[in-house]
Amino acid sequence: MSADLSNIFSEELQSATDLNGLSQLRVKYLGKKGIITAELKALSALAAEERKAAGKRVNDLKSSVEAALDFKEASLKSDSLRSKLLSESIDISLPGKSSGFGRQHPLSRIMSEITDIFVRMGFSIEEGPEVELDRYNFELLNIPKDHPARDMQDTFYVSDEILLRTHTSPVQVRVMQRQKPPLRFIAPGRVYRCDADITHSPMFHQVEGLMVDKDITFSNLKAVLRTFVHQMFGADTAVRFRPSFFPFTEPSVEIDIGCFLCGQAGCRVCKSTGWLEVLGAGMVNPAVLENVGYDPDEYSGFAFGMGIERIAMLKYAIDDIRLFFDNDIKFLKQF
Numbered sequence: 001m002s003a004d005l006s007n008i009f010s011e012e013l014q015s016a017t018d019l020n021g022l023s024q025l026r027v028k029y030l031g032k033k034g035i036i037t038a039e040l041k042a043l044s045a046l047a048a049e050e051r052k053a054a055g056k057r058v059n060d061l062k063s064s065v066e067a068a069l070d071f072k073e074a075s076l077k078s079d080s081l082r083s084k085l086l087s088e089s090i091d092i093s094l095p096g097k098s099s100g101f102g103r104q105h106p107l108s109r110i111m112s113e114i115t116d117i118f119v120r121m122g123f124s125i126e127e128g129p130e131v132e133l134d135r136y137n138f139e140l141l142n143i144p145k146d147h148p149a150r151d152m153q154d155t156f157y158v159s160d161e162i163l164l165r166t167h168t169s170p171v172q173v174r175v176m177q178r179q180k181p182p183l184r185f186i187a188p189g190r191v192y193r194c195d196a197d198i199t200h201s202p203m204f205h206q207v208e209g210l211m212v213d214k215d216i217t218f219s220n221l222k223a224v225l226r227t228f229v230h231q232m233f234g235a236d237t238a239v240r241f242r243p244s245f246f247p248f249t250e251p252s253v254e255i256d257i258g259c260f261l262c263g264q265a266g267c268r269v270c271k272s273t274g275w276l277e278v279l280g281a282g283m284v285n286p287a288v289l290e291n292v293g294y295d296p297d298e299y300s301g302f303a304f305g306m307g308i309e310r311i312a313m314l315k316y317a318i319d320d321i322r323l324f325f326d327n328d329i330k331f332l333k334q335f
Helices: 002-015 019-030 035-045 048-087 106-120 148-152 169-178 218-233 286-291 308-316
Strands: 131-133 162-164 183-192 203-213 239-246 249-258 275-284 300-307
Touching (some): 002 019, 002 035, 002 048, 019 035, 019 048, 035 048, 106 203, 106 218, 106 308, 169 183, 169 203, 169 300, 203 218, 203 308, 218 239, 218 249, 218 275, 218 300, 218 308, 239 275, 249 300, 275 286, 275 308, 300 308
Antiparallel strands (some): 131 162, 183 203, 203 300, 239 249, 249 275, 275 300
8 A cells, every 4th residue: 555655646746846736745645634644543443463564664655755745845946946046137237227316405505505605704503493482583573472563474373482483583582692792693494484375385494694793884784795695696686775674673674686587677577676685684673682681882783584495486587486395306306
């Protein structure tokens, strides 16, 4: 019986051409209900004098079957691996796949240009929290709770006294509280306002600057900002200072540049005026100096602020602020 079974197994083993068929053959012969397992169970019914010889034959057959199955499994696995390696071979003579290189975001580029210009003029860089106290964002900047100027900035409030800063001016207050003049620094960073359209974003970027010392005048303000405009937009750029209002500066001005898109002839971008607004500025209000412990009779200074997105839109002739945040690869590849 064992010899016949061995021959049958050999034929079936030869017919197994894959691992799945081999697994089924292993179960057929060695499983709980397998043929050889049944032969082993049947030994208990034999007489004692027959059981020893029969048991040896069945155990030898079992060992032979296990060894043959293991050898065939190793062979099939080796063949499968060899076939897979051949089908997945790499032709190293083929040219490699090129990968795209990242580019600096246009807002990051403009931010770097602006900070570089002011650093070259001797300004340092200061930073502050984006979640700010009402006291620093408004009150110490001469904007008390009932001041109508609060309507100029639609604010995200966390609570009555905590908000997302609407400008980076609180950084100026914090620095003035911990340092005595002379001061000369810029404060770049993210700011937040409840506003969203093609020229406004709920989150945008500003750079504000402050210079405080003895005998700082409006002439110093004009010299610094003219230098900035000419380095940012070109030495031939026309500049004008137009009266304005900010509660934390007095007097206050808006700085405009000649529209470089139409050569100041008047176009849709400059609304036919020939001028483009770029930033606001003014002499620091004496009330703000008093709020931080400075003597306005001894010290004076000027402050300015600009939106990074505004500068980028003007420099790159972009008419929709949302393009900066859409992550459109075609748009970003232009820079």
